Amino acid sequence: MHKLLFTLVFSFLLFGFFNSKCIAQQVQFKNEQGKTITVKQGDQISLFYNGYLGQKQYHNADFLYSTDSSIVLGTNIQPKNEKNANFLLLHNMQKKEILFKDILAFRRISIGRKVLSSTIQFISIMSFAVALSEISDNNQLNFGQSLLYSLAGGIGISLFINIALPDNPKYTMSSGWQVQTIK
Numbered sequence: 501m502h503k504l505l506f507t508l509v510f511s512f513l514l515f516g517f518f519n520s521k522c523i524a525q526q527v528q529f530k531n532e533q534g535k536t537i538t539v540k541q542g543d544q545i546s547l548f549y550n551g552y553l554g555q556k557q558y559h560n561a562d563f564l565y566s567t568d569s570s571i572v573l574g575t576n577i578q579p580k581n582e583k584n585a586n587f588l589l590l591h592n593m594q595k596k597e598i599l600f601k602d603i604l605a606f607r608r609i610s611i612g613r614k615v616l617s618s619t620i621q622f623i624s625i626m627s628f629a630v631a632l633s634e635i636s637d638n639n640q641l642n643f644g645q646s647l648l649y650s651l652a653g654g655i656g657i658s659l660f661i662n663i664a665l666p667d668n669p670k671y672t673m674s675s676g677w678q679v680q681t682i683k
Contacts, residue, residue, distance in 0.1 A: 525541065525565045526681075527566045527571055528679070528681075528682050529606060530678050530679075530680070531671075531676045532676040537606075538608075541563060541565065542563070542611055543609065543611065544608075544610075545560075545571075545573060545606060545607070546559075546667050546668060546669050547604075547605070548605040548606075548669050549602045549604055550602040551602075560609075560667055561573035561574050561575070561596065562574065564595065569600055570597050571597070571598050571600065571603075571679075572595055572596070573596050573598065575595075600680075603679060604673055605671060606670075606671055606673075607670040607671065609667060616665065617661055617665050620660075620664070621661055624660070625657060628657065632649055632650065635649070
């Protein structure tokens with residue numbers, strides 16, 4: 501069991517390392533204190549921005565590429581089935597272009613962070629399942645009690661991951677951040 505888990509985690513990390521080395525284009529956020537955050541292809545980015553009619557919008561998607569004045573987020577999946585393509589378009593999951601001047605706040609979510617989140621979630625669920633199994637065997641829990649423990653454990657694990665690794669935008673452009681494309 502441990503060998504399988506180690507192999508899965510190692511392969512995810514190895515995939516993330518090689519995927520991050522295949523960089524075609526990057527976007528760099530800089531602030532006045534000299535701190536820089538570079539977003540590469542394969543990274544996920546979480547943005548608050550001014551929408552088409554000036555309304556505040558939120559978008560969390562993979563970084564695809566950027567132009568001189570905008571950033572393009574979405575997915576590179578080109579579905580062959582028309583129903584799948586319509587679903588992606590309906591849920592705004594294909595591509596979205598956001599102008600640099602419209603970005604209000606951002607957060608970079610790297611591949612390593614996504615792998616860490618998945619790993620924590622997997623380990624938490626497996627350890628909770630083992631603990632629930634032990635409690636159930638020793639105390640002879642009925643179905644309702646097991647269901648309540650499972651529900652509480654699922655909510656607790658989700659809250660823990662959302663608190664430990666939040667996805668909401670962290671850095672605001674009004675605090676001196678500027679964005680530029682790096683080729």
